[in-house]
Amino acid sequence: MNLGIDDDELSQCVSCGLCLTHCPTFRVTGDEGASPRGRITAMRAVQRDGAPVDARFVEVIDTCVQCRGCETACPSAVPFGHLMEATRESLASRPGYQPWWRRLGYGALGHHRLVLAGSTVLAAGQRLHVVPRRLGLPRLALRRPRLEPTGEDVWLFTGCVMDAWQRDVHAAVVRVLSATGAGVGLFGPGADCCGALAEHAGLGDRARAQARRVIAAAPPAGPIVVDSAGCGAMLRDYGRLLGTPDARAFSERVADVHEWLAPLVGRLPSPAGSTVPRRVAIQDPCHLRHVLRAEHHVRAVLAPFVEIVELDDDGLCCGAGGAFSMAHPDLAGDIRARKVAAVARSGADAVASANPGCSIHLAGAGLDVRHPLEFVDEALGLGRPAH
Numbered sequence: 001m002n003l004g005i006d007d008d009e010l011s012q013c014v015s016c017g018l019c020l021t022h023c024p025t026f027r028v029t030g031d032e033g034a035s036p037r038g039r040i041t042a043m044r045a046v047q048r049d050g051a052p053v054d055a056r057f058v059e060v061i062d063t064c065v066q067c068r069g070c071e072t073a074c075p076s077a078v079p080f081g082h083l084m085e086a087t088r089e090s091l092a093s094r095p096g097y098q099p100w101w102r103r104l105g106y107g108a109l110g111h112h113r114l115v116l117a118g119s120t121v122l123a124a125g126q127r128l129h130v131v132p133r134r135l136g137l138p139r140l141a142l143r144r145p146r147l148e149p150t151g152e153d154v155w156l157f158t159g160c161v162m163d164a165w166q167r168d169v170h171a172a173v174v175r176v177l178s179a180t181g182a183g184v185g186l187f188g189p190g191a192d193c194c195g196a197l198a199e200h201a202g203l204g205d206r207a208r209a210q211a212r213r214v215i216a217a218a219p220p221a222g223p224i225v226v227d228s229a230g231c232g233a234m235l236r237d238y239g240r241l242l243g244t245p246d247a248r249a250f251s252e253r254v255a256d257v258h259e260w261l262a263p264l265v266g267r268l269p270s271p272a273g274s275t276v277p278r279r280v281a282i283q284d285p286c287h288l289r290h291v292l293r294a295e296h297h298v299r300a301v302l303a304p305f306v307e308i309v310e311l312d313d314d315g316l317c318c319g320a321g322g323a324f325s326m327a328h329p330d331l332a333g334d335i336r337a338r339k340v341a342a343v344a345r346s347g348a349d350a351v352a353s354a355n356p357g358c359s360i361h362l363a364g365a366g367l368d369v370r371h372p373l374e375f376v377d378e379a380l381g382l383g384r385p386a387h
Contacts, residue, residue, distance in 0.1 A: 019070035036070035065321035067286035088202030119164035151183010172377035190217030196234035229288035258297035272381035281348035285355035305379035320361035
């Protein structure tokens with residue numbers, strides 16, 4: 001079966017094994033098939049040697065978190081993310097790989113009013129104790145703060161699930177960016193979903209359609225900032241995904257919010273009050289660390305406001321992986337347990353994570369997890385009511 005993989009990219013892997021310790025699924029299973037090297041071997045067998053696309057092959061591909069930690073470790077610069085996306089898109093063309101109800105869910109993300117309404121229904125169900133806790137959902141808000149633009153110096157992409165479940169983060173980001181003197185604008189209708197979850201699921205046509213809608217809804221000029229690492233990585237990749245001049249121009253305007261803010265952090269006011277800074281462990285979301293390469297910017301932004309505590313696990317994935325934690329809860333739980341143990345060893349009393357999937361997944365283990373700019377917002381007292 002032709003998996004749609006570029007043969008040159010497939011040949012870049014020399015099976016050196018330097019990726020193994022950076023792969024979360026290999027670390028918890030010890031299974032060679034659950035490593036980047038093993039997955040590439042399986043891809044070669046199917047595409048080049050005609051091996052069957054059987055249940056084992058599907059399992060090997062489907063249990064990848066797509067953290068892309070292997071790309072950072074790889075001396076041969078194997079574009080593993082591209083290999084995985086192409087393979088899953090080929091699998092999604094076959095019956096059964098993505099059942100109808102998952103396809104329906106990914107499609108719904110492109111209709112923001114439906115996402116907001118569904119989130120409100122879930123929030124009401126939680127309060128009536130009819131939503132099972134085993135779903136691992138955070139406590140959802142019945143009401144969300146209204147986001148008000150403050151200018152047009154920079155444009156904030158708010159997305160789908162994050163806007164429905166964590167709009168408080170967006171509100172804090174607007175306050176912090178505005179405190180630098182910058183005016184923050186919002187996207188117009190149509191920028192409902194970046195398409196990342198659809199692409200990770202192999203639904204390439206849907207992801208590309210959602211990407212085109214985002215580009216069409218974008219303001220014509222100015223930097224675009226993203227406070228969700230997964231969304232930011234996806235928007236930055238539109239040029240490759242669509243291959244058009246418009247898409248490449250759009251991607252060049254995208255920056256992680258910490259990347260944009262770091263040079264301007266000196267413009268922020270001094271922390272409010274004289275309280276001792278909180279000890280905050282930084283959990284680097286995989287796409288922020290391995291795709292956007294913005295982890296140093298997070299630290300530059302946080303350093304004046306909290307006591308930063310580094311984890312000793314070398315940035316290993318937390319196991320969230322977008323929808324991975326819902327599709328493979330046991331494996332995701334085993335990966336998360338390692339991260340929770342690292343946080344416990346650090347002695348931190350809270351965790352900073354710049355991705356909604358990571359923060360929700362880790363909060364499910366009882367950790368106090370917030371977006372980095374929520375800590376800045378808190379330290380500056382920007383969200384406090386005026387007296």
